[in-house]
Amino acid sequence: MxxxxxxxxxxxxxxxxxxxxxxxxxxxxxxxxxxxxxxxxxxxxxxxxxxxxxxxxxxxxxxxxxxxxxxxxxxxxxxxxxxxxxxxxxxxxxxxxxxxxxxxxxxxxxxxxxxxxxxxxxxxxxxxxxxxxxxxxxxxxxxxxxxxxxxxxxxxxxxxxxxxxxxxxxxxxxxxxxxxxxxxxxxxxxxxxxxxxxxxxxxxxxxxxxxxxxxxxxxRTISHLNYRPIETGHYTCVFSPEAFLDLIGAFSSLFNARAIIDGVSLSNQESVGEQLAVPFLSITDNGLNPGNVGASAFDGEGTPTAALALLEAGVIRNFLHSEATARHFGVSPTGHAGMGAKVSVGADWFEIGPTPGSGGGQQGLNQNQHQSPLVVIDSLSALHAGVKASQGSFSLPFDGWLIKDGEKHSIEAATVAGDIRTLLRGLVGFEGAAKVTPDGLCPQVWAEGLSITGEA
Structure with a gap:
């Protein structure tokens, strides 16, 4: 052509x-x-x-x-x-x-x-x-x-x-x-x-x-020049919008009906209505958001793209469906199908933020005013190797900063590890306005008790 x-x-x-x-x-x-x-x-x-x-x-x-x-x-x-x-x-x-x-x-x-x-x-x-x-x-x-x-x-x-x-x-x-x-x-x-x-x-x-x-x-490059090692331990962490979207994307099988049917998801067919995260977290898959430059009007089966609430107040509300998985679950297709003999299902573009009316967790969160050590996770690496989506665990190298005693410096080399369900139930709140990224819309996300392993 x-x-x-x-x-x-x-x-x-x-x-x-x-x-x-x-x-x-x-x-x-x-x-x-x-x-x-x-x-x-x-x-x-x-x-x-x-x-x-x-x-x-x-x-x-x-x-x-x-x-x-x-x-x-x-x-x-x-x-x-x-x-x-x-x-x-x-x-x-x-x-x-x-x-x-x-x-x-x-x-x-x-x-x-x-x-x-x-x-x-x-x-x-x-x-x-x-x-x-x-x-x-x-x-x-x-x-x-x-x-x-x-x-x-x-x-x-x-x-x-x-x-x-x-x-x-x-x-x-x-x-x-x-x-x-x-x-x-x-x-x-x-x-x-x-x-x-x-x-x-x-x-x-x-x-x-x-x-x-x-x-x-x-x-971002200059901010990582002043680096130091970090002590291994458990820290309150702040995820950048890009890092948190990457993490949710790596565990999107939680909401994927095809993965559920195939037995490779942490969710099951009865998971709709279950409390997965803190009550102030909501996640919507909305490929039609104006910030999504590559938005598709329809999926591989011709189903229109539409906003779909995945989490509302921390509760699972919907799964991503193709025609076949929707028929299996007794619901309507959601516009997330590929095309093939065995049709794939995938997320489009996440909107992550506070549940309306919830206040969004702790108020007035500010990295510069936090007293105890705080780890800021700027970007995650090795997502394909370090995420076990069907088990919920992750262990990922990251670039970021340590804020301690009012001083901020880049972390030389470290890994953040945990369980996605524990993390979602341990969120503290959000900081700043939601930022549009290539993968979705998200503010900075605070979580406590994450395991950080410094370079030996």
Missing amino acids: NESESIQAPSLRGRLEALAQSNGISRWDLGASCSTDTSVQVDRGEAKQMKGAQRSAITVRVWNGDGLVGITSTSDLSEPGLAKALAGARDASAFGNPDDIPAFSPLATAPLAPLEQPIQETISILTMLETLKGAEAKLLDSHAAIGTVPYNGLAQRSSERIYLNSDGACRQQKLTTASLYLYARAEETGRKPRSAGAVRLAYGAGSLDIEGCIQEAAE
Whole structure:
């Protein structure tokens, strides 16, 4: 598919309907996505990588007379390509799993919520290169200790998504996005290198907050230069919005109906209504939040995206569902499905904060006025290796600071460990306004009694 081409969903649906009828196929659906991506990376004022790519992925599912499902993938939207995909899925349906049969979402033709997503013009790759060179130079000049920006990137994307089915569903969404990432490395004589970074997202490269990204990356990197070891022990901790969102995301199987059915979640089918956390914590999955630059209007099954309360006053209220898991639980799909023979389920974008009317735990929390030692966790690492989601435990390296006796210094190297359920029941409160991040909306979160292990 060429960059100038645009998929026309109604026309594509008509072609598929005719091809399906000619092949004796009465029940089918299709999910397609295509994108044009441009990205650049630099290294000390020189181009390190300049890349452009056009990608397309098309998934076709067919239900046979016995109700079994076959699936094929292709990147060919031509008439012969679609015919071949339909025939392949029809033939594969003979081997479908009778114990796990997806169906059409009952909401695949429901109205979609409007999304304000301005389509912005792309800029040339040479303009992107000069923009990133300038950002790198400013970051290098911000402090004498910053010697390199080893990880950086400026990228833009134009994309389209489509969902169609034989019952009349016809979904289409177009989107442009851009991202900037700057990760600096600073080193002083006789001291270990320290690193930190920042990221910005926007609907187009021309709208990116480049100066803000440079300033945040510089400030975070410089703040870690004055480091010291920390004594192993239990501390009251303050999670940055990014760190707490990462942690909740790592344990999102708590709310994932697919994980519950598969037996790899801490929750079970009777967990709705259980008290999981302190009464002043609420978590909503809301992919439609205006802060979510890459918001999808519908999921892989055509179900509209909508706000879904996962925790209210610390109580589990809902799970994330696909059509199949919703049917199993006797509820409606929630708009969190992928597409496949066995449909995946995943979270979109979290809103985390105090339960309305609860006061949000302890009032007036302020890091600078805290008397006893306080650990501020800025960012977590090794989430895939250090989290055991089905057991609830985590042990994660982190970057952060220790505040003690009115003095704040970076922590040389340390690990935070605990159990997610214990942590959620041991929250103290929130500090500051909620911050929009690429993964969600969250204020700073205070928790007590976490185990911190310093470097031996």
